[in-house]
Structure formats: C-alpha cells, structure tokens
Amino acid sequence: MAIAISVQDLNHYFGQGQLRKQVLFDINLEINTGEIVIMTGPSGSGKTTLLTLIGGLRSAQSGSLQVLGQELCGATPQKLTQARKHHGYIFQAHNLHSSLTTLQNVKMGLELHREIPPTEMKARAIRMLEQVGLGERTNYYPDGLSGGQKQRVAIARALVSHPKLVLADEPTAALDSKSGRDVVNLMQTLAKEQGCTILLVTHDNRILDVADRIVHMEDGVLKRNTASPVG
C-alpha cells in the first residue's frame, strides 16, 4: 500500500533564544493511503502543532516530513501554499465566510482547481451539500444555520474537491453527541467513497471506533502507534 504521510525524526520548537521551547520530540509516523488515523492526547501535548506541520500551515524545521510525495521540511511559502491545495481541512471552528451563502462557501473549495469548469463547480458543490444533508439550504448564510449544520458545510467545503488527504482538528468538539456522530459517519463514508486518507484529532472517546488506527500524543512524544481495537 502506498504511503500518504511519512514523518521521520521530526522536532519542532516555538520561540527564539531563551524562550525557545521544544514542543515535538523525534516524531515518527507513517500513514498509508486510505487509512483513517485518530490522534488523541491531553491538552497542550502538541497535536495541533503536528497537524499544522503536516498540513503545510507551518514550515517544518528539522527532520523529514513527506506528505503526498512532497518533502515539506524547509519548503518555501509558495510550495506550502501549493501543497495546501491538495489537502482538505476541517477546523475545530467552522470558519465559514459569513458573507457567502452555503453554496458559495463550498464553491470556494473548488475555485482553486482551475481545471474544473464553472458549471461543473456548481453541480459538484450542490451534490456535495446534498450528501451532507443540506441540499435544501444552499442559499442560506452561515448565520442562519445551527452549529452542526455549519460544521457539515465546512466538511462539504473540505471534501468537495476530492482531496487526497483530510486533516481534521476536533471537528466534533462544538457538537452534541448525535450531530458529532453524524459528522464522523459522514467523513467516514465520504472518505471511503473517495479513497482519501484521514488524520483526525479528537478528545471524544465515542468516535474512536471509526479509526483504523489510534495514535497517542503526550508531552510532544508519540506514545502509542498501534492498530485500533475495533478496526
């Protein structure tokens, strides 16, 4: 099986000089294409930091970080921007644009891909919204949606371009258990349909069953790297 993410001896530091503080220690992690991996760990242990490094939102400082065949350690800002186009992000907060309708928000996930013609963009965005159960809400603004609905729009936006890699940081934190479950099931189905790799950070024990594998972060060190009891 092909490898989607390969992290080797990754260290990360915040701050300069006296204030320099190491938050990630010798991280080694490999994730295969199509795998769903959940990362857990206490607050402040470095989960978000690792996710932002893999996502190309921060530049990696030392070690090796291969994502979808690209080395991101020491990459230029332009190369990072380019790499981000191939990832789907789901933020802890929905981060939808308040001046755009549901449909326009989802379309923004497609506009970056110049090869898709405008008519197809619209059709795909509508189909995606139908899949997350919001086919009736295409012309709503985010202010008119519930928290769970907004999170589903954010998922639609992240997945509409069929990214090869989906990174999600506590996507269910703002949701009640029922909508949280719906959202995770949705990600799982879509991921299986589109064959993409998912790395998901969560504190929510109720959703661990979707994972093929669970890794555990503690004080900047990846503690466990085992197959999940369920998967």
Next chain:
Amino acid sequence: MIGFIQQLQRRTPLGWLQLSHEKGRLLVALAGIAFADVLMFMQLGFQNALYDSNTRVSRAMSADIILLSPKALNLQNLSTFSRRRLFQAKDVPGVQTSTALYINSITWRNPQTRLNATVQVLGFAPDEPAFDLPEVNQQLDKLKLPDTVLFDRGARGQYAEAIAQVEQGKTTTTEVDRRTLTIAGLFSLGASFGADANLMVSDQTFLRLFPRRDAASVSLGLIQVKSGYNPQQVAAALESHLPEDVRVLTTQEYLQFEENYWRTASPIGFVFGLGTVMAFVVGVVIVYQVLSTDVNAHIKEYATFKAMGYSNSYLLSVVFEEAIILAFLGFIPGAILPLGLYALAANATALPIYMTASRAVFVLVLTVVMCALSGAIATRKLQSADPADMF
C-alpha cells in the same frame, strides 16, 4: 487574455459579496467617497471658472496679435504704452488694422440700488470694432453719442431690474462722479474674479470718464493680420520693428500670459489646488477606514482561505476588487451632485461653472487612485492572517 476572462467568470466575486453583505458599511463608504468627489469637483470647477472668466474679455477681442506694456500684469493691471507704437505697427507688412483699447476700473452708482460699485470700462473707437461680439458691433452707433455705454448682462450684483428696463427700451441712467451715463444697450460677457461688470464705451467717453488718462497712452493694441499672413511671423516682425517699450504677443500667447498670472501670481490657483488635494486625502482616509475595518472583520476568513491554499495575491485582489467597486459606485453620486451645485454656484456668482467631460474623467481617475491607494495601505493588515493560527 481569454484565459484571464474565463478565470474571472468562474471566480466568486468575493469583494462585492463582502461589501454588499454589510449594507450599512457600504453606504457609509459610498457617502464618504461621494463627499470627497463633490469637494474635488467644486474645487476644480471654481478653479476652471477663475481661468475661464478672467480670460473671457481677452478671448472676445478681435485681434491676431496684441501689443501691451512690458509692465502689464493682467487685464486689471495693464499699465500703458505710447499710441505711436500702433501707428508704427502699420508699417510692418501683413498688418491690416491696429486699434487702441483703453481699459480702466471705475466706481459708478448701481442704476438699480444707487449704491457704489466698481466696474471695468473698455473704451475703443466705434469705427474700428475691437470685439468679436455681434451684439456690440450692431450697437456701435449708440456709442458715438457722448456718455453713452453698453452694459454687461452677465454682471455680478443686483442689476436684474436695470437690465430688464434697458431691454424694454427705456432710458436708464446712472452717475459716475457728477457725470450722467446713459445705458443704451446690452451685451453678454460675464463677471470675472477681477471685475464684477464690464462697460463698453467709445474712446471719447472713456477719456471724459478718466480725465487723467490721455489718448496717447493706450492699454492694449489690437492688431489684425491680413489674410495670407501668419500671425506668428507678423508678431516676430513687429517685435523687431518696434522699440523695447512695448511687448508683442499673439492672442494665444496673451491668453496664456493672463491665465499664467492667475495660476502663479495670484494665490487662487494654489488655494483651489490645495483644496483638491485635501479632498483627495479626506477620501483616502475614509476609504482606508472602511477597507481596514473590512479586512479586520474578515481576518479569520482570510486565514482560512490561506489554509485552503489561496495565495496572498488572491487576498490582495479581493481588497483591490473592493477598492475599485467603491471607487465606481461612489463616483456616481459624487458626479451627479455637483451638477446641481454647479448650477447653484453659477447663479450665485455669475461665474462660468459647469461640468466638463474631461473633468469628470479626471475626477474618476483620482477616485480610482484614491481607492487603490487606500486599498494598498489596508492590505498590509493581510499579513497578520496566519493560517497556522487557524487550526
């Protein structure tokens, strides 16, 4: 190019959607831009009216070449030169006529209000028409009567009743010192910053009104060139033929000379130029306020777009899109309002204030520059949209 248009078609008009989503903010921005535009239009309108009105008399003179004293500053401060130069000018080949024009200001009694007012008196021999004004030239016979004048319909001040009276053919008289003047007819030139009203009189009447002026000292010499001669060449010939105590200018050069006086020697051109700059700065500040508020309000969304793979230049283009939309939308009320204000100002000041296409284009360009400049300053805040803080 075609590729660019296709990209434009598929692009979500984010700038426009952001602006139109916040109706209140949009209205404030447009009002601010319109305000700046109106200020600019008024300043430029007055400035242009100043130059226009001050050369109006000169532009009506029927001359190809104008002789004047080297000490002349402008139409109100011409000084004089010897009439002999006009006779000498006739010796130069190509000169058809050379006419004397006497100009001076005088205090007369407004025929309507009986209050003192200053008017500009233009005196010339009725046999030799000095102006290209058909209305004046039809009434030259009237001027041959002593102490008879033609009056300017476009005069600034309370003259409406007196003008109506003359138009009905009633004799209208007024006084200068203890001399009685008869207003026998009317013409249209208009007021200027330098003179509220113009009077046309014969050279004889002029000399009676100004006992201290003598016929041998003229204010301007109007020279017409025979057909087939080039005024420029004749002017050069006159220049070398006549002594140093007289200046020779083609009519075009003379108009420039007068306009230049108001542009440089008078503070008025500077004042209106400064006013335009101030209006521009006010506009930049207002648009900057609106755009930077907008960038701040959307900084999270911008960071999200960056995290999705949108480049910095895409976000820059959104801010500039907003700037350009604001410029064009704000320009519409900003260009319509001055039309009414120009009419008001023209009525109140009897100055030729009106909209011109070139000024409208100029202000539109200034508006676009103004908004683009504000946009450029506002985009500095985009750097703080860091996608790493979004996860």
